[in-house]
Amino acid sequence: MAASGAVEPGAAAATAAPSPAPAQAPAPEHLFRPISAEDEEQQPTEIESLCMNCYRNGTTRLLLTKVPFFREIIVSSFSCEHCGWNNTEIHSAGRIQDQGVRYALTVRTQEDMNREVVKTDSxxxxxxxxxxxxxxxxxxxxxxxxxxxxxxxxxxxxxxxPTRRANEEAVAERIDEFIVRLKELKRVASPFTLIIDDPSGNSFVENPHAPQKDHALVITHYNRTVQQEEMLGLQAEAPEEKPEEEDLRNEVLQFNTNCPECNAPAQTNMKLVQIPHFKEVIIMATNCDCCGHRTNEVKSGGAVEPLGTRITFHITHPSDLTRDVLKVTKNPFTLGDSSNPGQMEKLREFSQKLDQILEGNVKAHFIMNDPAGNSYLQNVYAPEDDPEMKVEHYKRTFDQNEELGLNDMKTEGYETGLAPQR
Structure with missing residues (x-):
């Protein structure tokens, strides 16, 4: 049953507060802070604006804040003291993301009902x-x-x-029955699935177990279709001619983009590199001159391997730690009234264990499991075997092939025009 008309009372009416325009310059860090009652400087901005219900002046309040483990948003709230009408909505303070996102949450307990959710209008x-x-x-x-x-x-x-009961009593009765079923969901009598699919990539569902994996939540990022691009008001760029393969190996390609941190114009460098004893990879790096933010990313330059790869590395000395490590001790999302004491304790213990490994006081195993078979860990003894490293190749499961999109991919029978018999 589609609820195309299921709109919050008054939500369809426009408040006088305009939608925030994309930032063209980096915003100071102090503008977006985690919600905290102890932060006296974090006060909403009040603007006198027109009430679209009674056409008298009301008040719009704007608050710039951060969502834990997500990004910055702008909360807009309008209220009218004359007629009592009010409305609250949120806007993403960043740009439309490079990919859409789909959250599939299996709700089993009342705690799942209390998860924070950011849902954009798209x-x-x-x-x-x-x-x-x-x-x-x-x-x-x-x-x-x-x-x-x-x-x-x-x-x-x-x-x-009320209007339906007067004009279409049968339709109103069916909707009443459906409303009862929705109210039963709030009691979580049986598990159900909540799916939020946002082509803009700016919606969010909380993971209360962060930084650990949330087994009840499946997050999928995807490339938008042409129709979704048009729905978001994006103009698809004309495909560029593919450079010759030899040129890719001999030069660094550059293209314009926006900084993921402050949204200022930035430039991304891309180069095709051959890693010894492995394969070709694409290295991408972005530096922002405005806020100093830097990102780098490595993508496989080849196809998905026939077998998955599982690499186990035994860390025995601090010199083995040549990779970046994420530390969450000073994560601002764990501060303030919105933080969970239990979650803060788990993050603190996690950070202490990382410190012990970095100091060489604790030996640990680093395991990298890649069903696509395109990950790599440096072997300093190459071409000989590394005594502290174990590389295993395995056959992927059906679910792993499904996640990689290989189950429905037909790669045989094109030369003769006949598909293989099954």
């Missing part, structure tokens, strides 16, 4: 067990919880029920 929300969907651009963006999303959908369905 996201589609669905619950497959009820055949229920809220299409994109039918609701304003919101900073809420899983329970809040369901309550918002219930309110949207209930707002037009």
């Amino acid at each position: 996201a589609t929300t669905s619950i497959p067990e009820l055949d229920f969907e809220i299409p994109a651009f039918t609701q304003k963006g919101a900073l809420t919880t899983v329970e809040g999303l369901i309550s918002r959908a219930i309110s949207g369905l209930e707002q037009d029920q």
